[in-house]
Amino acid sequence: MNWITNSVLPKIKALVQSSDVPENLWIKCPSCSQMLFHKDYQEAFNCCSTCGHHTPLAPEERFKLLYDADSYETLEVSVRSDDPLKFKDSKRYPERLKATRTKTGTQDAIAVAKGSIGGKPVVIAAFDFRFMGGSMGRTVGDGLLLAADTAVAENAALIVVPSSGGARMQEGILSLMQLPRSILAVEKVREAKLPYIVLLTHPTTGGVTASFAMLGDIQLAEPGAIIGFAGRRVIEETVREKLPDDFQTAEYLQEHGMVDMVVARTEQKQQIDAILSMLMEARAA
Amino acid sequence: MRHFLDFEKPIAALEGKIEELRHLGGNSGMNIAEEIGKLQSRIDKELAQTYKKLGPWEKVQVARHPERPKMVQIIEHVFDEFIELSGDRAYAEDYAIIGGMARLRGRPVVILGTEKGSTTEQRVKRNFGMVRPEGYRKAIRLMALANQFNLPVISFVDTAGAYPGRGAEERGQAEAIARAIQSCLGLKTPLISAIVGEGGSGGAIALAAGNRVVMFEHAVYSVISPEGCASILWRSGDKAQTAAEALRLTAQDMHALGVIDQIVEEPLGGAHRNIDTALQNLATSIEAQLQDLSVMDAEALIKDRREKYLNMGDKALI
Numbered sequence: 001m002n003w004i005t006n007s008v009l010p011k012i013k014a015l016v017q018s019s020d021v022p023e024n025l026w027i028k029c030p031s032c033s034q035m036l037f038h039k040d041y042q043e044a045f046n047c048c049s050t051c052g053h054h055t056p057l058a059p060e061e062r063f064k065l066l067y068d069a070d071s072y073e074t075l076e077v078s079v080r081s082d083d084p085l086k087f088k089d090s091k092r093y094p095e096r097l098k099a100t101r102t103k104t105g106t107q108d109a110i111a112v113a114k115g116s117i118g119g120k121p122v123v124i125a126a127f128d129f130r131f132m133g134g135s136m137g138r139t140v141g142d143g144l145l146l147a148a149d150t151a152v153a154e155n156a157a158l159i160v161v162p163s164s165g166g167a168r169m170q171e172g173i174l175s176l177m178q179l180p181r182s183i184l185a186v187e188k189v190r191e192a193k194l195p196y197i198v199l200l201t202h203p204t205t206g207g208v209t210a211s212f213a214m215l216g217d218i219q220l221a222e223p224g225a226i227i228g229f230a231g232r233r234v235i236e237e238t239v240r241e242k243l244p245d246d247f248q249t250a251e252y253l254q255e256h257g258m259v260d261m262v263v264a265r266t267e268q269k270q271q272i273d274a275i276l277s278m279l280m281e282a283r284a285a
Numbered sequence: 286m287r288h289f290l291d292f293e294k295p296i297a298a299l300e301g302k303i304e305e306l307r308h309l310g311g312n313s314g315m316n317i318a319e320e321i322g323k324l325q326s327r328i329d330k331e332l333a334q335t336y337k338k339l340g341p342w343e344k345v346q347v348a349r350h351p352e353r354p355k356m357v358q359i360i361e362h363v364f365d366e367f368i369e370l371s372g373d374r375a376y377a378e379d380y381a382i383i384g385g386m387a388r389l390r391g392r393p394v395v396i397l398g399t400e401k402g403s404t405t406e407q408r409v410k411r412n413f414g415m416v417r418p419e420g421y422r423k424a425i426r427l428m429a430l431a432n433q434f435n436l437p438v439i440s441f442v443d444t445a446g447a448y449p450g451r452g453a454e455e456r457g458q459a460e461a462i463a464r465a466i467q468s469c470l471g472l473k474t475p476l477i478s479a480i481v482g483e484g485g486s487g488g489a490i491a492l493a494a495g496n497r498v499v500m501f502e503h504a505v506y507s508v509i510s511p512e513g514c515a516s517i518l519w520r521s522g523d524k525a526q527t528a529a530e531a532l533r534l535t536a537q538d539m540h541a542l543g544v545i546d547q548i549v550e551e552p553l554g555g556a557h558r559n560i561d562t563a564l565q566n567l568a569t570s571i572e573a574q575l576q577d578l579s580v581m582d583a584e585a586l587i588k589d590r591r592e593k594y595l596n597m598g599d600k601a602l603i
C-alpha cells in the first residue's frame with residue numbers, strides 16, 4: 001500500500017461512482033427489484049420508475065434537483081478535525097474522520113449552497129447520510145449556522161434537508177449541545193421573518209428530529225422516509241410495543257399531524273417554488 | 286436496609302458489623318459504643334477514599350442509585366412552598382415531570398423537574414422518569430407562565446431519557462423536545478438548570494438549556510446511555526463501562542467542556558447518604574446563580590443564553 005492507493009485512489013473511485021457508472025448500465029431498485037436503466041434512474045434523481053421508491057440523494061444531487069439551473073454555488077463549511085473528548089472506540093475519532101473523508105470524498109455530514117428557486121434567493125443545507133450516518137457534531141452545527149447566517153445576510157429563504165441517525169456519539173455531550181445550537185441557528189431566520197422550510201428525507205431520527213428539523217415554518221417529507229425520535233428497534237426492544245408496518249413513515253407522520261405534506265422528488269422544486277412565492281410575496285409588500 | 290453498589294462492598298461489610306453489634310446490645314461485655322465509633326470512622330475513611338476516585342461507570346451507578354434524591358424531595362428540601370400545576374391542555378398530565386410554582390428562600394419561582402419515583406408503585410406512575418410529549422408540553426406551558434408573570438425558572442433533570450414508545454412518537458416526541466429547547470432559549474426570565482442524577486440525552490437538554498447549569502458532583506450527563514453507545518459502537522451491551530469512560534460524562538468533564546457552570550458538592554458517600562445536606566448545597570448553589578442573573582433584563586438574559594449555546598463545542602478536554 002502506498003500514498004496513492006491509500007488516499008487518492010478511493011477518492012477517484014468515489015467521484016467516478018457517484019457521477020457515472022459506465023460499466024453498470026442497469027441498476028436494481030432496492031424496493032421492488034425492477035431493473036432500471038442507470039441513466040433514466042439518475043435523471044429521475046434516484047427514483048424508481050416502477051414503484052416510485054426514493055433512494056437517498058447526495059447533497060450535490062439535491063442542489064441540482066431543487067435549484068434553478070446553474071444558479072447555485074456551494075459554500076465552504078469550516079471543518080473541525082480535532083477530538084475534544086479524545087474519543088476512541090475501535091478507532092480514534094480523528095482517524096475515523098480521516099478515513100471517512102477519504103472514502104466519501106466529502107468533509108463532513110453537511111453541505112451548504114446558495115442559489116435561486118424560481119428566481120427567489122434560497123440557501124440550502126443538505127445532510128449527507130454517507131458521512132457517519134449523517135450524524136450531527138460541531139461541524140454540522142457550524143454548517144447550519146453558516147446556512148442561517150447566509151440566508152439572513154442575503155434576505156434568502158432557508159431550506160434544510162436532514163438525513164441523519166442523530167447526534168454524533170464521538171463528540172459526546174458537545175453533540176448534544178448542537179441541539180440548542182442548531183435551534184438558535186434557525187431562530188435567526190425566523191427573527192428575520194424569512195421562510196424556513198424543512199424537507200425531511202430518509203432517515204431522520206434522534207437528536208436531529210428533536211431540534212431544528214421539527215421547527216420549520218413548513219414541514220415537507222419525502223415518500224417512504226423514516227422519521228422519528230426513537231428508532232423502531234429501540235421501541236420494540238425496550239418497551240415491547242407492537243408497531244404497525246408503516247410506523248414512522250412520512251405518510252404515517254402526515255396522518256398523525258406531524259408534517260404538512262409528503263412530496264415526491266419530481267414535485268419538490270415546483271412545490272417549494274409555490275410555497276416560497278406565497279410566503280415571500282406578502283412579506284415583500 | 287440501604288442499597289449498596291457493587292464497589293461499596295467493603296463499606297457494606299463494615300455497616301453489617303455495626304448492625305450486628307447493635308443487635309448484641311449490652312450482653313457482649315464490650316464497650317459497644319466505642320466499637321461502633323471505631324467502625325464508623327473506618328466507614329467514613331473508606332467512603333471518602335472510594336468516592337474521591339469514582340470512575341465514570343461508578344458515577345453512573347451512583348447517579349442511578351434508587352435512593353438518590355428525587356424531585357419530590359427537592360421540592361421538600363429546597364423550596365418553602367409549592368403549588369403544583371398539571372397538564373399540557375391538549376392531551377394529558379404526565380407524571381414523569383412535576384411542575385408548578387414555589388418559593389426559593391422566599392422568592393417565587395416556577396419549577397420543573399423529572400421524577401423517577403421512589404417505590405415500585407410510584408415508579409410505574411412516574412413512568413420511571415421518562416417523559417412523554419405531554420410532559421414537555423406541560424413544561425413549555427409553565428415556561429410561558431413564567432414569562433407572563435416575570436418568574437425565574439428552575440429546572441431539575443434526572444432521567445434516563447425521553448420515553449421511547451409508539452404513542453409518544455405518534456404525538457410528536459421529537460417536536461415536543463425541540464419546542465421545549467426553543468422555550469428554554471427564548472425565556473425572558475432567568476433559567477437555572479440542575480443535573481441532579483442522570484442527564485439522559487434529548488430528554489434532558491429539553492429542560493436544561495439554561496443561563497446557568499449546575500450539576501451534582503456524582504451526577505452524569507450524556508448524549509446517549511453508556512449501554513446504548515456500547516451496543517452501537519462496540520456492538521455489545523457488555524462494553525457499557527468502556528463506553529461510559531469514552532463518553533466523558535462526569536460533572537468534572539462537563540465543567541471542563543464548558544457545558545456546566547458549577548459543580549455542587551455531595552456529602553460523604555454521595556447525595557443518597559445525606560439527602561438534606563446534599564439538597565441544602567444545591568439550594569445554596571441555585572440561589573447564588575439566581576442572584577448573579579437578577580441584574581439582567583429579558584434582552585440580556587436571552588443574549589446570555591444565545592452566546593452560551595452558540596459557543597458550545599469550542600472547548601476541549603486536555
Ligand SMILES: [Zn+2]
Pocket residue numbers: 029030031032033034048049050051052053
Ligand atoms: Zn422500485
